[in-house]
Amino acid sequence: MTLLSLTDLAVTLRNRPVFSGVSLTIGEGELVGLIGPNGAGKTTLMRSALGLLPIQSGQSSLAAMSTADRARAVAWMPQAREIAWPVPVERLVALGRLPYLPISGKIPPADQEKIDAAIAYLGLEEFRARAASRLSGGEQARALIARAIAQDTPLLMTDEPIAGLDPAHQIATMQVFADLARHGRSTLVSLHDLGLAARHCTRLVLLAEGGILADGAPEDVLTDALLARAFGVTAWHQQTSSGPVFQPLEVI
Amino acid sequence: MRLFLILATLVTVLFAVSLTIGPAETGGLQSLAALLTGSDGPLPMVMREIRLPRALLAALIGGGLGMAGAALQGYLRNPLAEPGLIGVSGSAAFGAVLALQAGLTATATLGLPLAALLGAVVGVFLVMGLAGARGGSLTLILAGIAISALAGALTSLVLNLSPNPFAANDIVFWMMGSLADRSMTHLWLALPFIVIGAGLLASTARGLDALTLGEDAAETLGLSLSRLRLLVVLGTAAIVGGATAVAGSIGFVGLVVPHILRPFVGAQPSRLLWASALGGAALLLMADISVRVILPDRDLKLGVVTALIGAPLFLHLIFKTRRELP
Numbered sequence: 001m002t003l004l005s006l007t008d009l010a011v012t013l014r015n016r017p018v019f020s021g022v023s024l025t026i027g028e029g030e031l032v033g034l035i036g037p038n039g040a041g042k043t044t045l046m047r048s049a050l051g052l053l054p055i056q057s058g059q060s061s062l063a064a065m066s067t068a069d070r071a072r073a074v075a076w077m078p079q080a081r082e083i084a085w086p087v088p089v090e091r092l093v094a095l096g097r098l099p100y101l102p103i104s105g106k107i108p109p110a111d112q113e114k115i116d117a118a119i120a121y122l123g124l125e126e127f128r129a130r131a132a133s134r135l136s137g138g139e140q141a142r143a144l145i146a147r148a149i150a151q152d153t154p155l156l157m158t159d160e161p162i163a164g165l166d167p168a169h170q171i172a173t174m175q176v177f178a179d180l181a182r183h184g185r186s187t188l189v190s191l192h193d194l195g196l197a198a199r200h201c202t203r204l205v206l207l208a209e210g211g212i213l214a215d216g217a218p219e220d221v222l223t224d225a226l227l228a229r230a231f232g233v234t235a236w237h238q239q240t241s242s243g244p245v246f247q248p249l250e251v252i
Numbered sequence: 253m254r255l256f257l258i259l260a261t262l263v264t265v266l267f268a269v270s271l272t273i274g275p276a277e278t279g280g281l282q283s284l285a286a287l288l289t290g291s292d293g294p295l296p297m298v299m300r301e302i303r304l305p306r307a308l309l310a311a312l313i314g315g316g317l318g319m320a321g322a323a324l325q326g327y328l329r330n331p332l333a334e335p336g337l338i339g340v341s342g343s344a345a346f347g348a349v350l351a352l353q354a355g356l357t358a359t360a361t362l363g364l365p366l367a368a369l370l371g372a373v374v375g376v377f378l379v380m381g382l383a384g385a386r387g388g389s390l391t392l393i394l395a396g397i398a399i400s401a402l403a404g405a406l407t408s409l410v411l412n413l414s415p416n417p418f419a420a421n422d423i424v425f426w427m428m429g430s431l432a433d434r435s436m437t438h439l440w441l442a443l444p445f446i447v448i449g450a451g452l453l454a455s456t457a458r459g460l461d462a463l464t465l466g467e468d469a470a471e472t473l474g475l476s477l478s479r480l481r482l483l484v485v486l487g488t489a490a491i492v493g494g495a496t497a498v499a500g501s502i503g504f505v506g507l508v509v510p511h512i513l514r515p516f517v518g519a520q521p522s523r524l525l526w527a528s529a530l531g532g533a534a535l536l537l538m539a540d541i542s543v544r545v546i547l548p549d550r551d552l553k554l555g556v557v558t559a560l561i562g563a564p565l566f567l568h569l570i571f572k573t574r575r576e577l578p
Contacts, residue, residue: 052468071474082466084329085519098462099474105458105522131519147465151473 001028002061003155003186004049004074009058011041011048018044019210022058026155026188031181033201033218034190037231040207042190043079046157050076071099075151077158081140086131089143093118096150118150122176138169145176156180156187162196174200198222198237198246206230218244228252255516259530263311266537270307271299273544305439306431310540311533312439313431313499316446316491318532319525321506322513323453326460326521327484328389331514334507338392339399340375340489344496345427346403347371349410352423364426365441365497372493375399380485388467392481429500429555431540438498445494450529452487456480457522464521502555504562505532511569535561 003026010020018041026032034042047053051063051070062074075096083092096118097111107115119125122142127135132143141161148156156177162170170193177187178200191197197204197218204221206214208230214221219237227235227248235248272283283299320335327333335341348368356363382395407427414420459480462470471477495502509531510524517523539557546552 047468050472052471067471067476068474071472074472076469076472078466078468080466082464082469084464084466085514085521087464087519091518091520092464095462095465095473098458101458144465 001154003027004188005059005061006049007059009045009048009060010056011044011053012056013044013053017210019207020057021211022207024205024212024215026186028154028186029181029184029202030186031177031200031202032186032188033197033204034188034207035192035194035197035204035221036207036213040230041210042207043159045207046076046159046188046190050074050157052076068099071151071153073153074155074157075148075153077144077148077156077161079159079163081137081144083133083140083144086133088129089124089127089132089135089146090115090119090129092132092143093124093146093150096147096152099151114152115150118146121149122146138165141165141169141173145173149176149180154185156185158187158189160190160192162191162193170196194222194235194248195246198244218246222246255513255527256530259527259534262534263530263537266534266541267307267311270310270537270541271303273541274298274303301435302433305434305436306540307537308439309431309434309442309498310536312442312446313495313502314505314536315529315533316450316495317502317505318509318528318530318535319450319453320488320491321532322510322521322524322528323456323460323484324488324506325510326463326524327456327480328393329463329466331511332507334503335488335492336400336501336503336506338376338396338485338488338492339379339403340372340492341496341501342400342403342407343375343378344368344372344493345501346407346410347374348426348497348500349407349423352426353410353414353416353419355419362437362441365438368497369441369445369493371403372489372496375403376485376489376493379489380482383481383485388477389481392485425551425553426500427555428553429502429558430543430551430553431499432543432551434498442494442498445490445497449487449490449494452483452490453525456483456487457525459483460521460525500553500555502536502558504558504566505535508562508565509535512565 006022006024009022011018022045036042044053048055049060049062051060055063062070065073094107094115097107097115100111119128122145124142124146127139132140135143162173174196177189180187181202201218204218205212206221206226213230214226222237227233232252233248234250234252235246237246283295317335324333324335324337325331347370348364351364351367356367379395379399382398383391411420411423459475462473462475467477510528513527513531514524517527539554539561542557543552543554
């Protein structure tokens with residue numbers, strides 16, 4: 001089943017064309033890494049695919065949906081980890097169930113189970129009653145991922161979820177997305193850490209020069225030629241006994 | 253649930269106390285009995301025509317202002333937002349000032365409140381027009397500040413050029429806010445606006461919760477941001493317009509009440525709405541009781557007392573916030 005399909009998408013912001021001719025489909029069980037240099041339009045691509053930005057031409061399957069249907073089709077985690085009020089972690093995670101709740105706002109037992117499962121999945125039990133806005137950056141990121149998982153959508157889109165996290169939190173976060181993919185739920189994640197992208201993503205999409213430069217398995221996208229062209233760097237990339245290892249080396 | 257019971261009890265007790273206070277010296281139980289039995293005579297008359305509308309208006313307006321403050325803080329995700337921010341109280345006050353200056357109050361009893369309501373309606377249309385149909389909270393704040401400043405300047409202009417010192421005096425006192433000598437007519441005038449406004453704000457509860465995660469995430473949770481903004485602005489405008497029309501400018505209630513109650517509802521914007529409604533009613537009843545108890549012979553103004561109560565509470569909050577900072 002196709003969870004996201006972009007056809008010939010083009011976006012212009014403030015009279016500046018960001019990208020054009022972007023076509024992309026994401027099916028079940030994929031962890032797709034969206035990579036590209038700063039300003040390539042990764043955030044713009046994700047927001048326009050969601051229908052949060054006006055699209056000049058082309059189609060997005062998610063943007064075509066009603067807001068209510070979209071809320072059941074995709075969960076979105078913006079880059080700014082915004083938690084406006086010191087709500088308890090449990091209430092924050094429960095926000096993911098908003099699209100499903102009855103008018104009364106009461107949380108039915110089935111929904112509460114999903115909330116509990118998401119909290120347990122991210123190991124947040126001890127923070128349940130703590131104010132989410134007062135947690136550390138890594139804990140906030142985990143709480144927000146739990147919120148997105150509680151939304152229980154087949155697709156998760158997340159913008160630089162591992163930026164500013166320590167190595168353990170970065171790896172754990174990518175493992176959560178990889179585990180979701182093994183259970184059939186797909187994730188489109190934008191990230192700058194190509195090493196983590198190489199190790200965890202099932203597929204990489206390279207956005208540069210106003211369009212998709214490459215789309216495929218990590219080893220096919222992270223080639224010397226493409227890296228030089230898109231990022232202007234050289235890199236060491238090997239298949240080792242402990243998995244693929246990727247390390248950028250020099251600016252060309 | 254416990255908080256609800258505490259606040260509801262507080263409001264009930266303060267409401268009863270408010271009914272027993274006035275220049276006509278009577279025992280508390282005696283006056284309550286007079287109201288309930290509804291017999292003829294001076295005391296039941298005083299109760300029905302003077303004290304009851306006053307207590308009802310205090311509860312209604314306080315509740316409305318508290319709820320509007322909670323809704324605006326939730327929508328703007330800013331604990332310093334207050335109902336006056338969207339410019340409606342300023343424009344309502346300007347409408348009232350024009351009516352006072354033109355002497356409308358002498359010819360028609362309802363001239364002043366109706367002029368204030370008209371000012372509020374004009375103000376809300378201007379703010380919505382300036383802020384645009386789509387657009388974030390920032391344009392709304394800017395439009396609100398612009399309209400408030402304009403209404404304030406025009407009010408000052410009227411005072412400045414007023415040829416009649418008595419009218420100027422009236423204007424200054426009216427702007428301080430009061431619930432003295434209000435009748436049931438005033439209640440019936442304000443009631444529909446405040447009830448409709450509260451209904452509109454109550455329907456935003458889920459959206460305000462979703463906004464905890466920011467505008468983008470809230471929108472992907474199935475929320476329509478433009479609809480939410482329309483509901484918040486119209487709801488607040490209806491409440492503030494209705495309240496200002498019959499009671500003048502009453503500050504601090506919408507700012508302080510949600511701030512005090514936030515920790516008791518787990519900071520959840522939806523629960524803060526009804527809690528602030530009850531809390532606002534309690535605070536304004538308390539202030540209106542103080543007005544009559546502290547200086548019964550002088551016409552102490554309600555807005556002065558809410559500011560006097562509100563400012564120290566706010567200072568306390570500042571110190572609390574400072575202690576929590578690293």
